Amino acid sequence: MLTIKNLTKTFDRQNRHFDAVHEVDFHMSSGDFCVLTGPSGCGKSTFFHLICGITKADSGEIFFDGNDICKLSDKELAKLRAEQISYVLQGDSLLPNFTVLENICLPHQLCGKYDNLEEKAMELLHTFGLENMANDYPSNLSGGERRRVAIARACVHNPRLIIADEPTSDLDEENTALIMTFFQQQAKQGKGILISTHDLSCFRPEMIRFKMEKGVMRKA
Ligand SMILES: Nc1ncnc2c1ncn2[C@@H]1O[C@H](COP(=O)(O)OP(=O)(O)OP(=O)(O)O)[C@@H](O)[C@H]1O
Numbered sequence: 001m002l003t004i005k006n007l008t009k010t011f012d013r014q015n016r017h018f019d020a021v022h023e024v025d026f027h028m029s030s031g032d033f034c035v036l037t038g039p040s041g042c043g044k045s046t047f048f049h050l051i052c053g054i055t056k057a058d059s060g061e062i063f064f065d066g067n068d069i070c071k072l073s074d075k076e077l078a079k080l081r082a083e084q085i086s087y088v089l090q091g092d093s094l095l096p097n098f099t100v101l102e103n104i105c106l107p108h109q110l111c112g113k114y115d116n117l118e119e120k121a122m123e124l125l126h127t128f129g130l131e132n133m134a135n136d137y138p139s140n141l142s143g144g145e146r147r148r149v150a151i152a153r154a155c156v157h158n159p160r161l162i163i164a165d166e167p168t169s170d171l172d173e174e175n176t177a178l179i180m181t182f183f184q185q186q187a188k189q190g191k192g193i194l195i196s197t198h199d200l201s202c203f204r205p206e207m208i209r210f211k212m213e214k215g216v217m218r219k220a
């Protein structure tokens with residue numbers, strides 16, 4: 001599903017160049033549940049941004065189903081993100097002026113997807129224990145509730161690869177377990193799941209673990 005070769009991203013800070021992601025090789029197949037750990041600032045989010053095409057790599061290749069993402073136009077990348085690769089951002093990402101249900105459905109409806117979307121969104125809200133919040137606005141939700149809505153938005157349209165940047169950082173133990181079980185089920189259905197975390201309690205035996213340090217990644 002995803003094969004990455006020799007991926008490097010360099011940033012500049014105060015006239016100093018440094019590799020936030022340094023010559024990374026990575027592979028995952030459909031059905032894999034991969035978890036990336038590493039200290040703050042080691043390059044996890046940058047790595048995810050490169051896979052989604054939000055940030056352009058300086059060198060290297062990212063093959064998704066055999067096609068090099070680095071060679072796609074912005075329009076092709078937007079289509080890939082809308083349909084196949086879904087990303088749950090590290091921070092708050094809900095639109096404040098839209099309800100929970102609208103937040104989950106609108107981005108996909110704008111891309112022309114309507115099939116049973118609201119029904120599927122309600123199913124996910126139910127799975128995540130949020131079914132009575134569908135018509136609430138994000139400001140009336142807790143951080144952990146907003147995080148679960150963002151995960152529902154990323155999964156409602158059945159993408160093939162779900163990337164989630166610290167998806168459990170706002171969640172208590174019970175909801176962490178709920179989200180991890182949900183991701184586990186998605187992987188069993190053949191999705192690729194790639195998450196980052198600082199939360200050791202979310203590890204499951206079947207997860208494939210990777211560690212990043214100063215932009216260098218290795219299997220843990
Ligand atoms: N646009 C940018 N310009 C310059 N430096 C950046 C930029 N984005 C990130 N960095 C730097 O690149 C490094 C990697 O950042 P990144 O956000 O990928 O870390 P992270 O592993 O996700 O950290 P955390 O666990 O805190 O989320 C950090 O030193 C960060 O300051």
Ligand SMILES: [Mg+2]
Nearest residue numbers: 044045090165
């Ligand atoms: Mg990060």
